[in-house]
Amino acid sequence: MQGIWTTARIRAAEDRLLAVTPDGELMRRAAFGLATQVSAVLAEGAGGVSGRRAVLLVGSGNNGGDALWAGAFLRRRGVAVTAVLLDPAKTHAAGLAALRRSGGRAVSSVDGPQWISRADVVVDGIVGISARGPLRPEAARLAGLVEAPVVAVDLPSGVDPDTGAADGPHVTATRTVTFGALKPVHALAPQECGEVVLVDIGLRPSLGEPDLYRLEPADIAAVWPVPGPGDDKYSQGVVGIAAGSATYPGAAVLASGSAVQATAGMVRYAGHAADVVRARWPEIVATGSVTDAGRVQAWVVGPGIGTGAEGREVLRHILGQDVPVCADADATTIIAHTPEVLDARDPDTPLVLTPHAGEYERLMGRRPGVDRVAAAREAAAKYDAVVLLKGHCTVVAAPDGRVAVNQPHGSWLATAGSGDVLTGLVGSLLAAGLDPWLAAAAAAQVHSLAGALAAEDVPTSASGLVAAIPAALRLIRAVA
Numbered sequence: 092m093q094g095i096w097t098t099a100r101i102r103a104a105e106d107r108l109l110a111v112t113p114d115g116e117l118m119r120r121a122a123f124g125l126a127t128q129v130s131a132v133l134a135e136g137a138g139g140v141s142g143r144r145a146v147l148l149v150g151s152g153n154n155g156g157d158a159l160w161a162g163a164f165l166r167r168r169g170v171a172v173t174a175v176l177l178d179p180a181k182t183h184a185a186g187l188a189a190l191r192r193s194g195g196r197a198v199s200s201v202d203g204p205q206w207i208s209r210a211d212v213v214v215d216g217i218v219g220i221s222a223r224g225p226l227r228p229e230a231a232r233l234a235g236l237v238e239a240p241v242v243a244v245d246l247p248s249g250v251d252p253d254t255g256a257a258d259g260p261h262v263t264a265t266r267t268v269t270f271g272a273l274k275p276v277h278a279l280a281p282q283e284c285g286e287v288v289l290v291d292i293g294l295r296p297s298l299g300e301p302d303l304y305r306l307e308p309a310d311i312a313a314v315w316p317v318p319g320p321g322d323d324k325y326s327q328g329v330v331g332i333a334a335g336s337a338t339y340p341g342a343a344v345l346a347s348g349s350a351v352q353a354t355a356g357m358v359r360y361a362g363h364a365a366d367v368v369r370a371r372w373p374e375i376v377a378t379g380s381v382t383d384a385g386r387v388q389a390w391v392v393g394p395g396i397g398t399g400a401e402g403r404e405v406l407r408h409i410l411g412q413d414v415p416v417c418a419d420a421d422a423t424t425i426i427a428h429t430p431e432v433l434d435a436r437d438p439d440t441p442l443v444l445t446p447h448a449g450e451y452e453r454l455m456g457r458r459p460g461v462d463r464v465a466a467a468r469e470a471a472a473k474y475d476a477v478v479l480l481k482g483h484c485t486v487v488a489a490p491d492g493r494v495a496v497n498q499p500h501g502s503w504l505a506t507a508g509s510g511d512v513l514t515g516l517v518g519s520l521l522a523a524g525l526d527p528w529l530a531a532a533a534a535a536q537v538h539s540l541a542g543a544l545a546a547e548d549v550p551t552s553a554s555g556l557v558a559a560i561p562a563a564l565r566l567i568r569a570v571a
């Protein structure tokens with residue numbers, strides 16, 4: 092798993108490392124790595140390095156210092172470097188001296204626009220992990236003029252380092268070069284960061300346990316159930332799907348189909364869309380009611396069941412079965428409106444809730460807000476459940492505080508029925524006995540990958556997502 096640390100934890104670790112490292116050494120390591128990446132962007136975008144023009148946007152902190160030192164390294168490779176100083180009196184003195192010694196130029200922000208307009212690459216050293224609030228007007232004005240590819244130092248300035256919120260003026264980078272460890276912004280605002288490159292400055296041993304995680308293919312491949320020699324259709328975990336209705340059978344077909352594709356074992360369906368489900372997925376054992384569905388090791392409940400009395404009874408019955416439950420869509424709304432249905436649940440049985448922002452508001456009485464990690468954690472604590480908060484970057488929080496952030500592969504999942512596919516994936520993994528947090532996080536990752544594979548650069552449908560699940564799993568197992 093990739094670890095991600097909040098800026099408070101990063102700062103504390105940096106302080107510990109700085110105390111045992113020669114003065115300026117960490118910044119030199121950071122700046123050397125940064126210069127290497129700026130050269131690579133120049134080589135790719137401007138056809139070479141020597142003779143190309145780099146403009147550094149330099150704020151008043153160490154982030155600007157990194158940019159200035161990198162400018163000095165770039166001068167050695169023949170790059171024409173101009174630093175635009177946002178606050179000349181507070182500029183990092185050693186960095187500025189190094190740039191000047193190397194033959195680089197420094198100008199004030201008044202002269203910035205003419206240099207920015209001729210740049211082959213712009214290095215964003217406006218602000219790093221100590222940023223507070225949106226970009227100040229002068230920084231925002233200069234950042235708004237940039238047309239060249241941007242290499243962001245540590246993070247794209249103006250994007251909140253800990254929440255990834257980008258609701259004010261901010262930089263959008265082609266590449267972000269970060270130091271020591273990934274910060275929340277890199278996982279929560281991938282569209283602002285571009286490609287993220289992590290430069291090792293020796294911080295890892297000082298960091299401790301991560302605050303957030305991102306699953307890698309190897310993590311998913313290691314836990315995704317595949318049958319072994321001793322397995323049969325029951326031993327891998329049977330998942331039950333309570334979804335859809337006679338009027339709206341689609342949710343049932345999508346959630347059940349997703350479960351069929353996800354794992355080998357067996358899928359049971361219970362609800363008013365049994366005939367349609369059977370016709371589309373003959374391998375499913377389908378029945379009309381959850382009370383005669385047979386034994387399962389986990390239930391998926393909610394998509395398309397309605398929010399009335401019947402849906403409530405279905406949910407209450409399922410919560411009383413002492414098996415893990417993924418409650419999605421209408422089940423989320425039922426829980427929000429009649430939380431006493433949860434009394435049927437044995438507190439030891441895992442529950443996964445999968446709200447989108449609107450369902451979250453129903454559950455919690457407020458929108459998730461900009462701090463989506465905190466929002467997911469609060470809901471997980473309130474409901475003693477794993478909460479998968481849907482969005483471009485889906486956040487999965489466990490009641491014990493663990494949080495995983497999903498890596499999106501584009502926005503192809505923004506299609507009707509896509510959530511039904513996700514819930515089928517989660518249910519299959521719960522039935523196989525996975526830890527519910529890991530189940531939800533792995534499902535989200537496979538869901539996004541299936542979206543990208545189904546789309547191949549043109550919009551896909553939820554049915555396309557279901558069809559692409561095997562390809563996503565094949566890819567994950569191949570690269571692990």
Ligand SMILES: NC(=O)C1=CN([C@@H]2O[C@H](COP(=O)(O)OP(=O)(O)OC[C@H]3O[C@@H](n4cnc5c(N)ncnc54)[C@H](O)[C@@H]3O)[C@@H](O)[C@H]2O)[C@@H](O)CC1
Pocket residue numbers: 105109117118121150151152153154155157217218219220221222223224225226227230244245270292
């Ligand atoms: N401490 C260390 O050991 C290392 C720090 N490094 C760099 O240092 C950075 C952190 O440096 P600092 O703590 O000095 O702080 P920053 O450079 O992140 O920013 C602080 C400065 O920016 C200004 N500022 C804050 N919010 C602003 C806004 N919204 N708009 C415009 N200006 C704003 C503040 O007035 C302050 O002077 C990291 O992001 C990284 O780039 C790296 O060199 C690696 C080693």
Ligand SMILES: Nc1ncnc2c1ncn2[C@@H]1O[C@H](COP(=O)(O)OP(=O)(O)O)[C@@H](O)[C@H]1O
Pocket residue numbers: 420447480481482483484485499501502503504505506507508509510511512513538
């Ligand atoms: N812009 C986006 N980028 C990436 N994923 C998205 C985006 N919009 C929605 N998704 C994902 O698509 C799914 C939509 O689920 P949901 O809102 O329940 O839709 P539906 O009810 O139509 O199935 C969620 O997994 C969500 O994270």
Ligand SMILES: [K+]
Pocket residue numbers: 154215216217218219243244245246247248
């Ligand atoms: K920056």
